[in-house]
Amino acid sequence: MSLRVWLAASAAVLLLLAGCSSGPVRRVSEPAAGIQQLTVGADGNWVVEVRINNFSSIPMRFDAFDLKLSVGGQDAGALSAKPALDIGPESADVVSVQLKPQAMARLQMANALASGQGIAYSLSGTVRATPEKAKQRSFDVKRDSSLSPVPGIPGALR
Template identity: 55%
Template sequence: MRIPRFAAIATVALLLAGCGSGGPVRRISEPAASIQQLTVRADGRWEVEVRLNNFSSVPMRFTASNIQVAFDNGAAATLQAQPQIAIGPESADVFTTTVSPLAEGRARIATALADGRSLNYTLGGTVDAGPEDGKPRSYKIKLSSALTPVPGLPGVLR
């Protein structure tokens, strides 16, 4: 009679111990950045929509970016901004910044738009982010992708 009673008590104790896991795990992962859209303005500057991806399991506040843009391995512009946006767990959002490109970057964009062809780009630099209840830290950004002219929208690449 004692063994079944002991087994029942042990089973209940194990079940109760499993219930006290302390809640969801807070996982902080490196974010990612990419160019969602680039628009050449009439004054020659670029309006750049930057997509930030939060791969963490908690909301993150993105406070600053310092990202160098290169086209076909030639320097094009630097995206320096303070987006000050909060992005939910495992989500993404976009911020817009206006930049003055280098002459080489301006020429590469003009050629791609005139020829209607894609343009390879790389991003390198840092994005500062942190949990909403914590301090931000700098994360390295590195990405290679391409932008393509958008038919019907002059001066726009996605």
């Protein structure tokens, strides 16, 4: 075997071994929050199902969130919870929050439901989470999206 072939083979083996020694990547990414479903009750109060996405490569414990909700451009109120929810890597889960919405937001939602139209919403605030084997962190979240009526489920939007 020539010296050149031997050096090339040795370099390839060393690169392969160096790649194996690093282990899995532990990446903590910003989580996201959005509305999975909003249901308007007969009393006018809402049940908001907040979907929390863990985009990290490691599990995280979602300790709390404080989010301001607006619908149709109107302040609806605050969504706050302390779910202490463990979410695996690159996974999501849902937390239900009761909300007594502000009057103008309630009116916007009633108009959207009566007309069978969707409605824009925005969430902004903080999510506090503890990555596996690390300290708790606070993440700023912002989401602008829309909800549409769910066929066959009166008062529900997704």
